[in-house]
């Protein structure tokens with residue numbers, strides 16, 4: 001499937017959504033699989049690697065670092081050169097729109113004996129990098145950043161020392177950055193997590209035979225890795241479908257009439273499933289079938305059907321990190337909830353691909369919904385009518401897709417400006433909706 005819609009798309013209220021799909025690979029796992037493949041010993045063959053533009057940015061950066069990558073449809077083959085196999089890039093690396101690429105790759109670059117530079121698009125250049133610069137400097141890397149906080153970054157690494165570090169923000173990207181740098185440091189690098197975040201890096205480190213220790217439960221979350229030990233290639237690895245992408249189709253099915261969506265082989269790592277858990281609490285008809293384990297990651301098939309949502313949801317504290325990428329589509333879902341959704345402690349949303357709190361509130365208001373904005377969240381009481389309107393992606397993939405779902409739930413046609421932003425994580429998004437029976441047209 002390829003993306004055939006771009007820029008402005010129009011979407012009609014859904015009458016009947018039916019589909020059975022295997023979604024492209026998880027974006028978080030795809031980034032990690034390519035990075036681990038590059039620094040491990042031997043060949044890795046990745047199937048169902050994400051088609052997201054972000055994950056292509058990761059492959060582009062790795063190629064610029066001298067990694068041999070064969071990109072065939074459905075199969076990415078990466079020849080790992082081991083911990084010392086990367087070479088100095090001839091130009092500045094470009095992470096595009098991808099915060100995961102720049103933050104995690106900088107951890108690897110910090111372990112190299114050469115100097116490299118990395119940047120990204122306007123959005124990435126506005127996103128906070130101090131959160132990775134601080135620990136990497138403590139490890140001994142020399143990092144120059146614009147205003148000491150933003151990309152472009154110039155990194156001169158090598159001879160890192162192991163540290164024990166407690167990130168000030170709950171961030172899997174920061175945790176992963178420090179653990180990746182730790183692979184190049186002599187001794188044990190430990191990240192102490194006050195709030196658990198997605199653990200794909202830890203799972204994959206184990207799959208690669210790394211000396212990783214997740215600590216004892218009574219010690220809190222102390223994740224440590226011993227550096228300078230060779231990593232084994234993942235070999236043949238199938239990336240599970242992306243649950244964050246699935247969430248748009250799940251919410252669309254729950255909130256439109258006569259809908260039933262089947263999504264196959266989706267990753268259901270418990271550090272990512274909070275959306276499903278909270279939706280189930282308020283009456284969502286979501287079935288999780290054929291649970292299994294693949295490469296250390298839990299996987300299942302998911303079925304979502306039209307549902308009536310009822311109850312109050314007050315979400316704050318630790319659950320927010322597990323749900324962070326799904327909050328935009330959850331807010332959209334809440335317009336059909338018989339009850340109130342309150343989100344707090346979600347300040348991080350303001351420094352994602354766009355200020356997502358602003359974008360959600362602004363677009364919901366354009367569609368006639370009443371929503372209260374907080375500095376760290378929002379509150380919305382449903383059910384509310386959504387009127388077809390012109391909404392904006394704000395250049396953010398998850399806002400584009402969330403408001404396409406809102407368009408399916410509205411009472412008349414919705415126009416999404418900058419809809420092509422969806423390509424950043426799911427270029428097939430509008431095609432899948434159209435194949436499920438949604439009425440979509442290009443302006």
Ligand code: S3P
Pocket residue numbers: 027028029100170171172173174176197198324325348
């Ligand atoms: C990601 C972690 C999260 C998430 C992002 C992907 C990852 O970001 O929002 O989409 O793959 O580690 P933070 O770690 O910055 O919260």
